[in-house]
Amino acid sequence: MSQHRTSKSRNRRRSVLAVSALAVLAGIVTVGAPMALAGQDRAKSGAVVQKSLDGLVRGDGFPAALASVRDSKSHTRNYTAGVGDLKNRSRVPVDGQVRIASASKAYTATVVLQLVGEGKIDLNASVDTYLPGLVRGEGIDGRNITVRQLLQHTSGLPNYTATMPEFSEWRHTYAAAHDLLDMALKEKALFAPGDGWAYSNTNYTVAGLIVQKVTGRPIGEEITNRIIKHIGLRHTYWPGAGDQSVRERHPHGYASDTPGGTLVDATEVDPSWGGAAGQIIARPSDVNRFLTALMDGKLLKPQQLKEMRTTVAAKGFPTGWRYGLGIIEMPLSCGGTAWGHGGDFDGYENRNGVTDDGRSATVAVTALPSSLESAEHVNAALDTALCAR
Numbered sequence: 001m002s003q004h005r006t007s008k009s010r011n012r013r014r015s016v017l018a019v020s021a022l023a024v025l026a027g028i029v030t031v032g033a034p035m036a037l038a039g040q041d042r043a044k045s046g047a048v049v050q051k052s053l054d055g056l057v058r059g060d061g062f063p064a065a066l067a068s069v070r071d072s073k074s075h076t077r078n079y080t081a082g083v084g085d086l087k088n089r090s091r092v093p094v095d096g097q098v099r100i101a102s103a104s105k106a107y108t109a110t111v112v113l114q115l116v117g118e119g120k121i122d123l124n125a126s127v128d129t130y131l132p133g134l135v136r137g138e139g140i141d142g143r144n145i146t147v148r149q150l151l152q153h154t155s156g157l158p159n160y161t162a163t164m165p166e167f168s169e170w171r172h173t174y175a176a177a178h179d180l181l182d183m184a185l186k187e188k189a190l191f192a193p194g195d196g197w198a199y200s201n202t203n204y205t206v207a208g209l210i211v212q213k214v215t216g217r218p219i220g221e222e223i224t225n226r227i228i229k230h231i232g233l234r235h236t237y238w239p240g241a242g243d244q245s246v247r248e249r250h251p252h253g254y255a256s257d258t259p260g261g262t263l264v265d266a267t268e269v270d271p272s273w274g275g276a277a278g279q280i281i282a283r284p285s286d287v288n289r290f291l292t293a294l295m296d297g298k299l300l301k302p303q304q305l306k307e308m309r310t311t312v313a314a315k316g317f318p319t320g321w322r323y324g325l326g327i328i329e330m331p332l333s334c335g336g337t338a339w340g341h342g343g344d345f346d347g348y349e350n351r352n353g354v355t356d357d358g359r360s361a362t363v364a365v366t367a368l369p370s371s372l373e374s375a376e377h378v379n380a381a382l383d384t385a386l387c388a389r
Helices: 008-018 042-058 101-117 147-152 177-185 201-215 219-228 284-295 302-308 372-387
Strands: 064-070 076-082 328-331 337-340 343-345 348-355 360-365
Touching: 042 064, 042 076, 042 372, 064 284, 064 372, 076 284, 101 147, 101 201, 101 219, 101 284, 101 302, 101 343, 101 348, 147 201, 177 201, 201 219, 284 337, 284 348, 284 360, 348 372, 360 372
Parallel strands: none
Antiparallel strands: 064 076, 064 360, 328 337, 337 348, 343 348, 348 360
């Protein structure tokens, strides 16, 4: 896009959230998270989950919170708190659709790894193998960046969201993948490829372009055919160009240009700024179904799933967090780990995870946290949902 100025207020908000790896990221913070509730019956565990959502609304000021929790036997329970619309005070739609933002990275990575399994992409090949001459900038050379480094955030590519304008300026503006890449390439490399770790949405913009080059079809179409339709996610979709709405019943999302500022209805927004890094809309229960199918090996061959779950240390993330290929390994307060990738998009935030024994949960709120403390409370709510039994 033509707008490249750095938004100081936006960067302040992202800096606060990034301390806990929350700016368009995903996961669960173990600090202050509740311990496991083993031995309590479903009613009691459900009450604990509901209490955590109520706390997000009453204590942290989120307009709404909703969650979908699926146990290892595929039984699902849904929860809501707050109001779905601040104007008319309507109820929060149970399991309503939300913008899942950077949770979309797990879907993009899955498609890339499917193509790896088909012999069409090599994880260790350079970006230039597929997009010759496209990725160039100060300290940036696509000949030295591998596909694996894109998916694992070890490429050193700068994050285009760091230079995005205020929400009120971009919300109704369309941005193509090449526009987002151009924004990033105006900045210098964060480090030499493989010499560090830094979360960057640009990595997934490039990964999406590689998928398009290899298949001849856009990443959204490949995600739709290879994942959404393949496993029957009836309430998940990739918004088409110009589609700024949310199709099904949904809670309204709210945003402000500054942390703690006046909230405005942000439900209608052009999602192209997320692209391959964060464009998908889904119900929380569908996110659980996707994660469960992914970890059950229904979307990837064993070797590619192993690659996805091979992690590296993620600098700046909470202790114990490690990043795989489009998915994060996160410790739980009740023991073990969860695999997930939530995300933030002005108006909505979600956190999700699935355990190796088949429990999954997705928690969503209808505004971005205004403080690190509030962000940690959202993450703790996910920990509660995954640990309550």
